[in-house]
Amino acid sequence: xxxxxTDRVFSGSIPRLYETHLVPLIFEPYAADLADRLVSRPLAxxxxxxxxxxxxxxxxxxxxxxxxxxxxxxxxxxxxxRAAAIGTPRPVEWRQADAxxxxxxxxxxxxxxxxxxxxxFPDKPKAxxxxxxxxxxxxxxxxxxxxxxxxxxxxxxxxxALESLFQIDPPRFLARTPHGYxxxxxxxxxxxxxxxxxxxxxxxVAARSRATSARVPAVGxxxxxxxxxxxxxxxxxxxxxxxxxxxxxxxxxxxxxxVDGKIQAHIVTVEN
Numbered sequence: 325x326x327x328x329x330t331d332r333v334f335s336g337s338i339p340r341l342y343e344t345h346l347v348p349l350i351f352e353p354y355a356a357d358l359a360d361r362l363v364s365r366p367l368a369x370x371x372x373x374x375x376x377x378x379x380x381x382x383x384x385x386x387x388x389x390x391x392x393x394x395x396x397x398x399x400x401x402x403x404x405x406r407a408a409a410i411g412t413p414r415p416v417e418w419r420q421a422d423a424x425x426x427x428x429x430x431x432x433x434x435x436x437x438x439x440x441x442x443x444x445f446p447d448k449p450k451a452x453x454x455x456x457x458x459x460x461x462x463x464x465x466x467x468x469x470x471x472x473x474x475x476x477x478x479x480x481x482x483x484x485a486l487e488s489l490f491q492i493d494p495p496r497f498l499a500r501t502p503h504g505y506x507x508x509x510x511x512x513x514x515x516x517x518x519x520x521x522x523x524x525x526x527x528x529v530a531a532r533s534r535a536t537s538a539r540v541p542a543v544g545x546x547x548x549x550x551x552x553x554x555x556x557x558x559x560x561x562x563x564x565x566x567x568x569x570x571x572x573x574x575x576x577x578x579x580x581x582x583v584d585g586k587i588q589a590h591i592v593t594v595e596n
Contacts, residue, residue: 334376338548339406343377345544349478350587351379351440353531354468357591358439359383361466371433371458372396373423373451374441378407378416384437385412395433397421423451431460438467440589443505452518459596465520466593469511471528473503477585478533478541478574485573486546486555489566495554498545506590515594524594533587538578541585542571 334342358380362370367388375381375396384394395417398404404418421427423438423445436455445451455465473480479498487494505511508526515524535541545551546567555566578585 334400334403334550336402338550338552339377339400339402341543341548342403343379343406343410343548345540345548347377347379349535349541349544350476350533351376353587354529354589354591355380355383355439357529358437358466358468359387361591361593362435362437363387365435365464367392367434369393369395369433370435370437371426371428373421373426373436373438373455374398374444375407375418376403376439376441378404378410378412380437380439381407381416382410382412385414385416390414393417395419395428397423397426399423423454426454426458428458430457431463433458434460434463436463436465438465440468440470440502442467442469443501443503448505448514449517452515452520456519456596461596463596464593465596466591468589468591469505470503471506471588471590473499475530475586475588476503476533477577477587478583479503479545481573481577481585482542482545482551482570485570486566489562489569490555490558493558495551495558497549497551497554502549508590511590511592515592520594520596522595524592526590526592528588528590530586530588533585535583537571538574538580538583539567539571541574541583542567546570 372381375398381396397419399422401420408418436458483498555563
């Protein structure tokens with residue numbers, strides 16, 4: 325009905341709702357963190373993969389020196405279209421590309437970065453191999469992945485709430501994919517199988533996710549991610565009901581005014 329084949333589909337109204345609801349809710353703090361990790365490095369060219377609607381791209385363009393070129397790629401052209409429409413503080417090259425088969429020559433970049441995209445790659449060692457192919461000797465790969473769903477309170481609440489609505493076959497996109505790649509030994513093994521010989525540094529960073537109401541995260545997750553594809557595959561007429569159920573569950577747990585929940589991610593750095 326739905327599953328990994330639809331987990332990478334960000335189309336229709338998803339890019340708009342992703343940007344307006346989820347980017348300020350969960351992505352902006354980690355975008356700034358990622359960009360700050362590159363500021364002190366000697367860089368000429370940076371490649372971003374799975375750039376989405378460009379939240380990390382905008383952070384990179386804001387803090388990196390003007391002479392550092394930035395190429396931002398994503399598999400989904402609608403996401404890049406949204407990113408380009410929002411714009412960046414300085415010119416960025418936007419390029420539709422699959423992280424599994426990047427359309428660039430070997431050793432062209434000083435850094436490859438990826439914010440919350442690795443979880444979506446169907447063959448992670450292959451994607452890591454491609455990232456390594458992009459890097460110059462001495463270059464660095466930096467990426468972020470979400471920790472387990474129980475450490476990310478809004479996502480966990482939404483997932484549990486939808487189990488009551490779709491009892492026979494509950495949609496598990498959030499647990500399966502965004503929050504399904506957090507085991508350190510698995511990440512280390514996949515990097516090694518992708519050709520990286522250095523040991524990665526993996527640090528865990530907690531932050532807060534805040535919104536003006538419970539409905540903001542409910543709409544963000546249910547309608548602004550591929551979770552929407554799962555809900556609509558079960559019964560398209562129930563998308564609004566699913567969003568309402570998620571909003572009510574968040575309100576019951578976090579209050580009926582502004583809401584504040586924990587988010588947590590792993591930041592992985594590995595030298596080439």
